[in-house]
Amino acid sequence: GAVVSQHPSRVICKSGTSVKIECRSLDFQATTMFWYRQFPKQSLMLMATSNEGSKATYEQGVEKDKFLINHASLTLSTLTVTSAHPEDSSFYICSASARAKSNQPQHFGDGTRLSIL
Amino acid sequence: AQSVTQLGSHVSVSEGALVLLRCNYSSSVPPYLFWYVQYPNQGLQLLLKYTTGATLVKGINGFEAEFKKSETSFHLTKPSAHMSDAAEYFCAVSRTGGTSYGKLTFGQGTILTVHP
Numbered sequence: 001g002a003v004v005s006q007h008p009s010r011v012i013c014k015s016g017t018s019v020k021i022e023c024r025s026l027d028f029q030a031t032t033m034f035w036y037r038q039f040p041k042q043s044l045m046l047m048a049t050s051n052e053g054s055k056a057t058y059e060q061g062v063e064k065d066k067f068l069i070n071h072a073s074l075t076l077s078t079l080t081v082t083s084a085h086p087e088d089s090s091f092y093i094c095s096a097s098a099r100a101k102s103n104q105p106q107h108f109g110d111g112t113r114l115s116i117l
Numbered sequence: 118a119q120s121v122t123q124l125g126s127h128v129s130v131s132e133g134a135l136v137l138l139r140c141n142y143s144s145s146v147p148p149y150l151f152w153y154v155q156y157p158n159q160g161l162q163l164l165l166k167y168t169t170g171a172t173l174v175k176g177i178n179g180f181e182a183e184f185k186k187s188e189t190s191f192h193l194t195k196p197s198a199h200m201s202d203a204a205e206y207f208c209a210v211s212r213t214g215g216t217s218y219g220k221l222t223f224g225q226g227t228i229l230t231v232h233p
Contacts, residue, residue, distance in 0.1 A: 006160070032219060043207065043223045044161075093160050097219060105151060106221060108160035 002028050004096045006109025014117055015086060021079045021112045023094030029074035030096035034106060035067070038091040050077045084116045119144045119210045123224035130231055136180075136195040138227050140208030143189065149211035150191045151221065152182055156204045164206075167191060178202070203231045 003026040011019050023033055031052050036044040048058045048069050056069035066088075068080040077096075081088055091113050095106035124139040142148055149168050153161040165176025172184040182193045191208060208224040 004160070009158075034220070043225050044221075046220060049220060091158075095161070104219065105163045105166055108153075108162070110160045111158065113158065 002096075002098075002107040004030075004094065004107045004109040006094055006112055008112060009110060010113045010115075012115045012117065013084065016083055017116075019081045019084055019114060021081075021092055021094070021114075023077045023079070023096065023109050025075050025096040025107070028096075028098050028107075030077075030098060031074065032097045033071055033077040034095045034097070035069060035077075035079050036093045036095070038093060038111075040091075044093060047079075081114065084114070086116045089114055089116045119148065119212055119222050121208050121210050121222055121224035123206075123208050123227050125227055126225060127228045127230065130198045130229070132200055132231055132233055133197050136193070136198045136202065136229065138193040138206050138208075138229065140182075140191045140193065140224060141189050142191060142208070142210045144210055150182075150184060151209045151211070152176065152180070152191075152193050153207045153209060154204045155207065155226075161207065164193070198229075198231045200231050200233070203229055205229070 005024045007022045033050045035047045038044045047062045048056045050056045050069050050071040052071050052074050058064045071077040091111050093111040095108045097106050120143045122141045151166045152164040155161050164180050165174050167174050167184045175181045180195045205226050205228045207226050209221040212220040
């Protein structure tokens with residue numbers, strides 16, 4: 001089946017640091033990738049949609065200057081949390097889809113646990 | 118706008134018992150519906166999906182779900198629970214229209230506990 005790799009799986013860093021998370025589709029070309037944030041014991045909240053070669057579309061309330069998304073190729077999207085603070089600590093999950101169609105399933109990475117001290 | 122409600126944040130069953138996880142949706146257009154499973158500290162794995170056609174869909178690990186339009190439901194079932202089924206389960210509906218095309222709206226999740 002479709003495989004999505006997310007790296008790193010866990011990051012612990014100091015407040016003020018910028019952190020980059022990578023999301024790769026290993027065996028298919030992902031025209032669209034999605035970035036989610038999940039707080040403990042809660043559901044996934046979509047942060048942004050990333051389309052290869054174009055600017056990401058952010059959900060309401062998500063700071064685009066805080067969460068920089070780049071989707072430079074059909075197999076790689078990155079999320080950079082800039083100047084991270086403790087409130088940015090969360091579980092970040094990416095997903096990828098070969099086509100942004102409603103009936104196509106998204107394939108998820110294993111997530112990145114971000115802890116800001 | 119679309120929404121998903123999962124009834125019961127926690128469900129506990131005995132090993133070998135029937136698993137029933139409830140999901141109701143709200144959608145102004147014919148929905149595409151998904152069930153995902155999440156194990157601790159991992160991403161989501163697709164169990165099954167309904168798009169069109171047969172309303173009873175079978176997924177991996179012995180799970181199945183039935184789309185009932187009249188009840189706006191998409192409940193997930195498994196005849197006999199295994200210990201390995203213990204995880205969190207998410208129901209999701211795919212958004213349609215405009216720039217929302219293909220985006221998922223998730224339910225709140227249901228934690229399934231299986232005890233011996």
